[in-house]
Amino acid sequence: IFIILIIKIHYMQKILLYIVILSFPIILFSQSPNFVWDGGEDSTFSDTNWTTSGNWSITNSDGASYPGDPNGTDPSKHVVKLKTDTNNITLDANVTISIIKAENNSGVPANTVYTIAGNYKITFNGTSQSKIIQIKKNGVDITFNCDVEFESPQNATKTIELGGTGNNVVTFSQGKTFTYKHPVIVTSTDTSHQIIFNGTFTHNPASGTKDFDFQANTTAIFGLTSDASGNTGDFLLSGDSASIGISGPVQCRSLIMSGTSTAIIEITGYLTVTSGNISSASSLQTNDTSSITVKTSRNSSGSLIAKKASGTAIKVNFVRATDATEWTLISVPVTGETISDVISNNNLRTGSGSFSGDSAIGYYDNVTNGAYVYFNTDGSDSETITNGKGYLISPTAGETTVTFTGNLPIPGTTGDTGQVQVPVSRNSSISGNLGWWNLVGNPFTSYLNLNDAADSDTTDNFLEHNTANLNDSYELIYIWDGDSYTYYNNAQSTVNHVAPGDAFFVYVRNTDGTMNMNFRESMQVTGSYSNFNESFAQGSSIKNKTALLKFRLNDLETNEFDEMDLYFGEKVTRGLDRGYDGGKFFIKKSVGLFTHLLDEDQGIEMHVQALPYSDLKNITIPLGIVTNSPKLELELYESNLSDFYNIYLEDKKTNRIVEFDKKLKIDLFEEQKGMGRFYLHFTDQLIPELPTDDNLRIYKG
DSSP: OHHHHHHHHHHHHHHHHHHHHHHHHHHHHOOOOEEEEOTTSSTTOOOOBTTOGGGEEEESOOSOSSTTOTTSSOGGGOEEEEOSSOOEEEOOSOEEESEEEEOGGGTOOSSEEEEEEEEEEEEEOOSSOSEEEEEOSTTEEEEEEEEEEEOOTTOOOEEEEEOSSSOOEEEEOTTOEEEEOSOEEEEESSTTOEEEEOSEEEEOOSSSOOEEEEETTOEEEEOTTOBBTTOOSEEEEESTTOEEEESSEEEESOEEEETTOEEEEOTTOEEEEOSOOTTOSOSEEOOSSOEEEEEBOSSOBOEEEOTTOOSSOOEEEEEEEOOTTSOEEEEOOOBSOBHHHHHHHSOBOBOOGGGTTEEEEEEEETTTTSEEEEEETTSOOOOBOOTTBEEEEOBOTTOOEEEEEEEOOOTTSSSSTTEEEEEEEEOTTSGGGGGGEEEEEOOSSSEEEOSGGGSSOTTSSHHHHTGGGBOGGGOSEEEEOSSSEEEEOTTOSSOOEEOTTBEEEEEBOSOOEEEEEEEEGGGEESSOOOOTTSOSOSOOOOOTTOEEEEEEEEETTTOOEEEEEEEEESSOOSSOOTTTOEEOOSOOOSEEEEBOOSSSOOSOOEEEEEEEGGGGGEEEEEEEEEESOSEEEEEEEEEOOOTTSEEEEEETTTTEEEEOSSOEEEEOSSOEEEEEEEEEEEESSSSOOOOOSSOOOEEEO
């Protein structure tokens, strides 16, 4: 038995040794099924369909005729290699694969664009690969014009590798959805490599929240047509020269930046960081060498909202568009920036004559004399810019932007939690009520709700929250639109938000001393809206039973003009309607145009008067004109009033009435100082109903 046992042992050892020797090469050289794209290379191919077996060269087949073929043993191990310069692949089925490669040794021509297009989805579910997209050739562009999903049964981190020396691009197209369910890393060997998202970007993990990590040298772009507003994952910019450009809506749970990484929010982009990272106290972090840039234009602005940011300083560059060499009213939505840095880092105009030595940056002083005060050109002003305070600025010829660098404001560090409080005051001792005006601005890097029309919640906007500190007859804001001063109130239909970097004047209540304008975080709104410099006359939306008429009085001798508005709506009266009626701005010209309230008049010259819409059938409104010029021209330059109503201008001095359907020339021949001569008549009749008195009026049709 012993001998037999020994023999059996030796026999088994030989067998085992034999098996080991035979099986070892198999384990060493075992490979996943490889599919090399040949389709459409010449006329012998009938189509470019993914599922056509003849379009693929297959090695180590597992029974599949194309990558992702469910007839294969394990499609999640299928490796796709791009080789030919035939660049169109039609995705005609939903497929699951492991990886797509374009490598140096796979015969890929340089500078080749591959497009995988179709109304189906590619799922990367590689159980045998740590990488899911890999490019190692130069100048290769892979565009996924189809839905793409990254999914890993092991919940393992997967990598998109952009290798080679430059210009490799992976694009996820407009109109398609990219979804990641597990952590993703993007590596890059050169900053010219790009990963571009032009469609919907979503995060749908089986559990927890996963990171999307853009590592050193990676350039990520969320394009104009992208939509990552539903993303709930974390973003990391981890390493030198990692960057992310945002031109569409992007949301993430947290954004953690390190190295010399940068995030650039373009004028059409907006980034919302919703809450804190699992291992971080703040939802948004930069270091000494990384930064976030928010850009603006005259018409729109990028936006950054991070309400739960806290702790460490978050570096922000705010690039504010200006009105060329004209003056621009600005607010600076960063903290820690100084006047001297602004002057040294930007090209600003300098004063001459009595303003010699002054730089073209200043503020409105309502405490001393009700005038603008300018800072010195030598940079000796070390004053720190106040977040939420308004300034005026003007660059030199050829410059269209100014840049401010500081930290993201963290509301609650001063004043009430959740809001920025900007001190304002009234000094009634300054003549002309100039001490009542204060220049303030949006303290945030996002748009904020201005009025009742901005949001369905009519209680959460600037005018509503600051009612107590605004004068009853001036519950509106006054802005410079690049051409003239105008106003915005609750009657607006196009400009209902305050852009980041926009400043405006307010007229405070009848109490001397200090009070606050409150800017609450809850007023912040995600999105991109009209700026103050965007023309109001861009097809204003007409609400039911509302009408807005804008009048202009031109001085034909000085070429100056003044304006006033009439608003007709259902929520207003003939008396004072706070947030709708508003007095004139304090800047005086050679010509003035205004009205007085029809009821409860307190002698205030009104820039805008709100009246009941039903009064359009028959109402007379006095016009106030102040001028020394004998030659004027009155025009209705903007109106959405129905043609059902007619407007007439009455001159009581000449006893004439003319239909106001075109520009009207007015010859005064004497100084005009206010009310009593000119009246506007509105009617739904052919001619207005006139008062019964002894005066004979001549109607001129």
